[in-house]
Amino acid sequence: LRTEKTELKHCDNVLRKIALSRFDITLIAKHNDRNFLEVNSCDFLSDGSDRVGQISGKQFADQSIYLENAATDIQVKGWISLPTFSRSQADLQYFYVNGRAIRDKVIAHAIKLAYKDVLYHGRFPAFVLFLEIDPSQVDVNAHPTKHEVRFRQSRYVHDFIRHTVGKAIAETMPKQEQQGAEQYREIVDDYIRAAQTNSALPSNSYMPKSGSSPSHVRETGHGYGAQVVNEYDLLLKTPPEEAHTAEEAPPLGYAIEQLHGIYILAQNANGLVIVDMHAAHERIVYEQLKASYQQGDLATQPLLVPLTINVSPQDAALAEQYSEVFLKFGFRVERFGEDSIVVREIPSLLQQADVNTLVLDVLADLSMFGTSEKLEQANNELLSTMACYGSVRAHRKLTIAEMNALLREMEATERSAQCNHGRPTWVQLSIDQLDKLFKRGQ
Structure with missing residues (x-):
């Protein structure tokens, strides 16, 4: 085992994934007689955003959009971050397939493409997404830890996720608030x-120099003349x-x-x-x-x-x-x-x-x-x-x-x-x- 602090962090990560997989349960986790994680059961549609905020942070909850889409034998729903909210690493990405938390390169690539021309270079989106698919179309034994799956029709799943996320981002118009x-x-x-x-x-802070004027301001970057x-x-x-x-x-x-x-x-x-x-x-x-x-x-x-x-x-x-x-x-x-x-x-x-x-x-x-x-x-x-x-x-x-x-x-x-x-x-x-x-x- 590693240090107590490191092991506690691993436990916390696992419990957060569990808390997001089941909105209908109350979860309380204690360490040294102190609650380090406590979430109450709630309805997914009416109060789901609050629970996501408890697990993933209020900033994400405030700067996320809810999406939902369905096609033949496949459905996805959940929350994705606005391009204005991003991370320096892929540490706030939760994806579930039929209720199981998984990591998948196909899904990661699809979401990356959906954000490709709205996210600043080197930044990562945040998301909490739930995919429901015909169990016969998923191989859950692709990895010993069960953290990875293999889709029978990976291209179909990839394009479905990319289209859904990309459409949600594209349709998000400026709001007064x-x-x-x-x-x-x-x-x-x-x-x-x-x-x-x-x-x-x-x-x-910018303080103009004596004698400066707007003509001294120039656009940096491409230098196209x-x-x-x-x-x-x-x-x-x-x-x-x-x-x-x-x-x-x-x-x-x-x-x-x-x-x-x-x-x-x-x-x-x-x-x-x-x-x-x-x-x-x-x-x-x-x-x-x-x-x-x-x-x-x-x-x-x-x-x-x-x-x-x-x-x-x-x-x-x-x-x-x-x-x-x-x-x-x-x-x-x-x-x-x-x-x-x-x-x-x-x-x-x-x-x-x-x-x-x-x-x-x-x-x-x-x-x-x-x-x-x-x-x-x-x-x-x-x-x-x-x-x-x-x-x-x-x-x-x-x-x-x-x-x-x-x-x-x-x-x-x-x-x-x-x-x-x-x-x-x-x-x-x-x-x-x-x-x-x-x-x-x-």
């Missing part, structure tokens, strides 16, 4: 604590009506101003909404590209003046080799001599993008993936790159109507709470948080 990720609320709480104690602001979107026709369809009161505002509210050419400040019924306009528009364009690609109808636009790009002989050969792949993504690219290519047609969604740099990046991806099969598997990564180029850039001055149009598009777009790289696109500061900052009512 949503506060954003805990890690971002902690930043605000630091300021609140500092204000309440009259101490200095946190050391990482100073190309900006000069048109906003994709978003500006019909100017929204102004709300008479904050309570009448939609989930993301109505824009009131733009900050440093990067953020949109909006007011909703809950308080202040701050939107990263590039990240938000990137997600919108990405979802549009994915939908068009999957339907095989990416709208394209011929260039009035074909674009000639000087490349290495190797890249020229690569462009020629993968010309059909380029066509699938809406580009008509042809080899032009030994060391150059010519672009004659591009996707309509990317008409304001830096096509030169984008094509070079796609060639780099092609070179990395090496084969068309691997490229097909990575099409979302390529579409993500395209969306980044096609989205509005930092320092693009937007009108109030354009900002409101962007907010409405976010509300109508799946997975709009995160950009393609898993970063949040917006956060909320509630009136209560703002009141605490200014010590109102104290």
Whole structure:
């Protein structure tokens, strides 16, 4: 045996799994005459979330969504974390098959794919899921400890779980009561604590240098150049009506101003909404590209003046080799001599993008993936790159109507709470948080 503390932790983990497997039982665990785990029986549907919170933590319960789906001989239900709640390791993942707690690579892979373009790199989702399936379709003797199973139709189970989880995430739209990720609320709480104690602001607070101005703020990350979107026709369809009161505002509210050419400040019924306009528009364009690609109808636009790009002989050969792949993504690219290519047609969604740099990046991806099969598997990564180029850039001055149009598009777009790289696109500061900052009512 190991140390008492380590063994107690193992016992606690086992008991928590048991507690989640049977909501109809009361479980009390004692150590040295002290209860270290105590949960009461409850109804799964009406009080299940409370029990999950007792076992997995209140943060998970508050930032999770309930899902349920059924098909022939298979059903899944339970709770999955919003992308705003994630872990540095896979330590808050509970999966049950016919009431038995199991670990399964097929299930883990399916859930990973469902979160792949909404979760920040290196982070893991949390979930408590229950799968009911025909016992004849499961081999429970696949592992001596019975912790693993083997599905007779693993592909069917994999796709069912991936579709169910992915659909639940996609259909989760911004809510007025949503506060954003805990890690971002902690930043605000630091300021609140500092204000309440009259101490200095946190050391990482931003204080402009003398003579600084918004023009000194630049967007970090991709460094795709100073190309900006000069048109906003994709978003500006019909100017929204102004709300008479904050309570009448939609989930993301109505824009009131733009900050440093990067953020949109909006007011909703809950308080202040701050939107990263590039990240938000990137997600919108990405979802549009994915939908068009999957339907095989990416709208394209011929260039009035074909674009000639000087490349290495190797890249020229690569462009020629993968010309059909380029066509699938809406580009008509042809080899032009030994060391150059010519672009004659591009996707309509990317008409304001830096096509030169984008094509070079796609060639780099092609070179990395090496084969068309691997490229097909990575099409979302390529579409993500395209969306980044096609989205509005930092320092693009937007009108109030354009900002409101962007907010409405976010509300109508799946997975709009995160950009393609898993970063949040917006956060909320509630009136209560703002009141605490200014010590109102104290």
